[in-house]
Amino acid sequence: MSTSGLPDLVRDLPHLRALVESWHRAGLRVGVVPTMGALHQGHLSLVRRAAAETDRVIVTIFVNPRQFNSAADLAAYPRTEEADRLKLDGQGATLIYAPDGDTIYPPGFATTVSVEGLSEGLCGAYRPGHFAGMATVVTKLFTQTQADLAYFGEKDFQQLKIVQRLAVDLDLSITVIGCPTLREADGLAMSSRNVRLSSEARAIAPVLYAELQYLAGKLAEGRRMADVVDAAKRLIVAGGYQAVEYLELRAEADLAPLDTPLVPARLLVAAWLDGTRLIDNIAVPSLV
Ligand code: PAF
Numbered sequence: 001m002s003t004s005g006l007p008d009l010v011r012d013l014p015h016l017r018a019l020v021e022s023w024h025r026a027g028l029r030v031g032v033v034p035t036m037g038a039l040h041q042g043h044l045s046l047v048r049r050a051a052a053e054t055d056r057v058i059v060t061i062f063v064n065p066r067q068f069n070s071a072a073d074l075a076a077y078p079r080t081e082e083a084d085r086l087k088l089d090g091q092g093a094t095l096i097y098a099p100d101g102d103t104i105y106p107p108g109f110a111t112t113v114s115v116e117g118l119s120e121g122l123c124g125a126y127r128p129g130h131f132a133g134m135a136t137v138v139t140k141l142f143t144q145t146q147a148d149l150a151y152f153g154e155k156d157f158q159q160l161k162i163v164q165r166l167a168v169d170l171d172l173s174i175t176v177i178g179c180p181t182l183r184e185a186d187g188l189a190m191s192s193r194n195v196r197l198s199s200e201a202r203a204i205a206p207v208l209y210a211e212l213q214y215l216a217g218k219l220a221e222g223r224r225m226a227d228v229v230d231a232a233k234r235l236i237v238a239g240g241y242q243a244v245e246y247l248e249l250r251a252e253a254d255l256a257p258l259d260t261p262l263v264p265a266r267l268l269v270a271a272w273l274d275g276t277r278l279i280d281n282i283a284v285p286s287l288v
Contacts (some may be wrong), residue, residue, distance in 0.1 A: 007059065011097075012103075016097055019095070020145060029053075031148070031151060032060060032142070033057065034062075034150065035060060037061040038084070041190055042182040044087065044091050045182050047091045049177075050149065050151045057095075059095075065101070068133075069127050115162045115166050115169070118254070126270065131158070134159060135162055135166050139172070147174055148173070148174060149175050151179055155189045157266055157268060161254075197274050197276055208269060209282075211235055214232070215247075220284070243271065248269075251265055252264045262288055266282065266283055
């Protein structure tokens with residue numbers, strides 16, 4: 001079993017279980033980085049963090065059909081398993097767990113994990129069923145891997161909050177760690193969807209982060225969200241985006257809607273560019 005170099009590939013659940021049990025018997029801590037493949041530097045930073053904090057790192061690769069809102073989006077999702085394995089070379093991943101569909105959803109599968117409250121609004125309002133599909137597969141990946149720590153990017157901030165909630169609510173013995181968003185040099189948040197952008201759209205894409213920073217500055221000056229949000233949405237569209245789905249200020253702790261950052265907060269946005277839906281968020285410090 002490699003702890004450096006190219007990770008081994010495991011598809012089979014009994015094999016995975018036997019390995020993890022042997023690691024736990026040896027007193028080793030196991031980290032997991034759940035992914036849908038199409039790995040980029042953001043994923044690799046999660047893997048490196050997991051490798052720094054645990055003894056064995058499992059990277060899961062499973063393109064989860066239950067969290068896609070359209071068959072076309074699922075079909076278009078990049079599947080690059082061999083390239084992903086090569087990208088993991090030397091990053092500290094011990095193994096890739098890439099189960100097939102039946103290993104995650106055996107015939108007759110009838111259980112859904114649904115996290116109320118946190119799953120509503122923001123992306124939840126525009127992607128019906130997405131978070132239930134995501135929460136269900138993440139629960140399966142946690143119980144299948146039996147990992148002690150899990151690493152998620154803050155770019156999908158609502159997802160991170162939902163996963164932290166479900167782990168606590170279901171008494172899963174796993175700690176879910178949120179890791180900072182990795183950005184391209186021009187500020188665009190790294191995402192597997194960025195490869196879908198044309199070169200023209202790629203040049204426009206950083207407008208989203210620039211607007212988040214500008215808006216965060218206005219809020220820090222004491223401006224209310226209600227007074228500045230419409231102008232910020234207009235600027236995103238003027239910058240070349242087709243449409244803004246949402247641009248909201250939410251409390252970091254429970255995603256409660258806010259007008260001013262009187263508690264640690266996040267500005268969260270989803271917008272369409274070149275037929276691709278991009279999301280991003282930034283932290284807004286509390287004014288008090
Ligand atoms: O963020 C993702 O890539 C997915 O939502 C996850 C967490 C791997 C579940 O399919």
